[in-house]
Structure formats: C-alpha cells, structure tokens
Amino acid sequence: MKTTHRYRSAARLARCLLALSTAAFLLFPGAAAQAHDVLEATDPANSSAVRAVPEKIDLTFHHTPTAIGSVVRVEDATGTDQADGPVTTIDNQVTQKVKTGAPQGKYTVVWRVVSADSHPLEGTFTFTAGATNPTAAATPPTLPVATGTSAGLPAGLLTAGAVAVLVVIAFVVLALSVRRRLYAPEPGP
Numbered sequence: 001m002k003t004t005h006r007y008r009s010a011a012r013l014a015r016c017l018l019a020l021s022t023a024a025f026l027l028f029p030g031a032a033a034q035a036h037d038v039l040e041a042t043d044p045a046n047s048s049a050v051r052a053v054p055e056k057i058d059l060t061f062h063h064t065p066t067a068i069g070s071v072v073r074v075e076d077a078t079g080t081d082q083a084d085g086p087v088t089t090i091d092n093q094v095t096q097k098v099k100t101g102a103p104q105g106k107y108t109v110v111w112r113v114v115s116a117d118s119h120p121l122e123g124t125f126t127f128t129a130g131a132t133n134p135t136a137a138a139t140p141p142t143l144p145v146a147t148g149t150s151a152g153l154p155a156g157l158l159t160a161g162a163v164a165v166l167v168v169i170a171f172v173v174l175a176l177s178v179r180r181r182l183y184a185p186e187p188g189p
Contacts, residue, residue: 037061037062037063037065037113037115037116037117037121038061038062038063039059039060039061039121039123040060040061040062041058041059041060042057042058042059042060042109042125043057043058043060044057044127045127046125046126046127047125047126047127048127048128049127049128049129050127050128050129051129051130052104052129052130053082053098053102053103053104053107053129053130054098054129055097055098056095056096056097056098057072057074057095057096057098057109058093058094058095059072059093059094059095059111059113060092060093060094061092061093061094061113061115062092063092063115063116064089064091064092064116065089065092065094065113065114065115065116065121066089066113066114066115066116066118067087067088067089068114069112069113069114069120070087070089070094070111070112070113070114071087071110071111071112071113072087072094072096072109072110072111072112073109073110073111074096074098074102074107074109075107075108075109075110076102076103076105076106076107077103077105077106077107082098082099082102082103082107083096083097083098083099084096084097084098084099084100085097089113094111094113102129104129104130105128105129105130106126106127106128107126107127107128107129108124108125108126109124109125109126109127110122110124111123111124
C-alpha cells in the first residue's frame with residue numbers, strides 16, 4: 001500500500017513540476033521579444049546633399065526614446081561639433097539644433113539615445129551641405145546598435161536563457177529527489 005502511495009505522490013509531483021516548467025517557458029520568452037527602438041528616418045537623409053547647412057537635425061524612431069542621456073553630435077569636415085544647445089525629444093522625434101553660420105561641407109552626425117526599453121542605441125549618418133546639385137540618396141541610415149549586451153545578444157534573450165537553465169536544473173534536482181524516494185528501502189517493522 002505504501003508503494004502505491006509513493007507512486008501517486010511522485011506522479012502528482014511530476015505533474016506539478018511539468019505545469020510549473022510549462023508556465024515558466026510560456027512566460028519568459030516575452031522578455032526576449034522586447035524590441036529596441038528603430039531609427040526610421042533622418043532629416044537630412046543619410047548620404048544626401050542639401051543646398052545649405054540645416055537649422056536642425058531630426059531623427060525619427062518607431063517608438064518614443066527616453067530624453068535622458070540623448071546625444072547628437074553634428075561634426076563638420078574638421079571634426080568640430082556644430083550642435084547648438086541640448087537635444088530635444090518630442091514624441092518619437094529627437095532634434096538637435098545646428099549652430100548658425102556652420103561651414104558648408106561634409107557632415108557626420110553621431111547619435112546616441114536610450115530606447116523606450118532602456119537600452120542605449122547609437123549610430124551615424126552623413127550628409128553634405130552646400131552642394132550645387134542637391135539630391136536625397138535612398139541609402140538608409142546606419143542601424144542602431146544596442147550596447148551593454150554580451151556577444152551581441154539582446155539582454156532579454158540572455159535573461160530568458162538564464163531562467164530556462166535554472167528551471168531545467170531545478171527540474172533535474174527535483175526528479176533525482178523523487179527517484180531517491182521511490183527507490184529507497186522501506187523502513188522495517
């Protein structure tokens with residue numbers, strides 16, 4: 001009779017562990033699905049040629065980045081930053097004013113923002129000001145890169161992987177414990 005009771009207890013424990021591990025796997029993949037903000041457009045466009053130095057640089061994201069920690073450098077051909085004042089963030093648009101009287105020539109915009117999910121993103125794009133034949137090239141801007149992750153993997157994926165490993169370890173430890181109880185000799189009279 002005691003042996004039957006042990007098997008029933010073990011079966012209940014196994015079902016409970018299966019339910020818990022299934023719930024964990026269903027809940028934690030959501031962390032890996034969190035997406036970083038994506039830069040959708042820049043004004044001026046990447047690799048474009050414009051008639052004059054613009055009054056401001058606009059970066060448009062698909063979500064609203066946080067305003068804290070945003071940096072936009074507008075570097076002329078000599079590497080001098082021609083940005084004027086602080087970066088402003090309104091809705092999904094980050095704007096940096098450019099100094100009045102900035103020289104014509106090639107510009108490199110180096111930007112860094114913090115995405116809505118709190119991961120820093122950064123990138124660069126170029127444009128030329130003072131061109132005689134302005135055109136807007138169709139070259140997309142440099143894709144943002146999330147920093148602060150290991151081996152280029154998103155932090156959510158690393159977290160989900162770590163949780164999955166811990167769940168598997170807990171399952172193995174509990175399974176060994178149940179096995180030991182099932183095969184332990186019954187106490188004598």
